[in-house]
Amino acid sequence: MKKLILLLFVITFSFSSCEKDDICDPKTVTTSRLVITFYDVANSSVKKNVTDLKIIGEGMTDGVNFNGATLINGSTVSIPLKTNADATTFRFILNAENTNPALINEDVLKFNYVRENLFVSRACGFKTEYTLDPQTPYVHTDAAVPDQKWIQFIAVKNSIIANENETHLEIFF
Numbered sequence: 001m002k003k004l005i006l007l008l009f010v011i012t013f014s015f016s017s018c019e020k021d022d023i024c025d026p027k028t029v030t031t032s033r034l035v036i037t038f039y040d041v042a043n044s045s046v047k048k049n050v051t052d053l054k055i056i057g058e059g060m061t062d063g064v065n066f067n068g069a070t071l072i073n074g075s076t077v078s079i080p081l082k083t084n085a086d087a088t089t090f091r092f093i094l095n096a097e098n099t100n101p102a103l104i105n106e107d108v109l110k111f112n113y114v115r116e117n118l119f120v121s122r123a124c125g126f127k128t129e130y131t132l133d134p135q136t137p138y139v140h141t142d143a144a145v146p147d148q149k150w151i152q153f154i155a156v157k158n159s160i161i162a163n164e165n166e167t168h169l170e171i172f173f
Contacts (some may be wrong), residue, residue, distance in 0.1 A: 028121070033161075034168050036168070039075075047172065051126075052072075052094070052098065055072070058088070083115065094109070107148065108140070108141045113131060116130075137159060138169075153172040
């Protein structure tokens with residue numbers, strides 16, 4: 001009888017020390033990506049779809065993965081920025097899958113920003129918010145093999161990158 005009471009006491013004590021699992025709600029806003037919208041340079045109010053755009057991060061060989069695909073064929077893209085550095089460089093390759101190498105065009109964009117780590121919750125941890133550098137938010141160069149820049153103009157729409165519900169940069173080509 002004493003052993004049974006002791007066993008019940010141990011079991012009760014072990015369950016009382018359990019803690020509720022913290023699970024980060026998928027709807028919780030965490031580190032946002034840089035949202036870029038593409039526009040027609042001839043008519044700046046008209047969105048323009050890119051064709052087979054591949055975006056490759058510096059030091060990487062594969063393109064950034066967008067929901068299982070590495071090519072973008074649309075007018076908007078969201079790209080991740082580094083959370084451990086104040087600059088991120090990407091190669092933007094237009095017509096990346098074209099069989100004619102003369103139609104493939106590569107530009108390089110380096111984004112400069114300041115980071116701020118904010119506590120979200122115990123379950124979600126921290127998120128990083130970015131503010132593009134007010135003096136030099138980006139540096140736009142041609143590829144290592146010059147092929148003329150396909151990006152004609154870049155406009156900063158919103159320099160604070162705190163959510164993905166708004167466009168941060170507009171690229172005209």
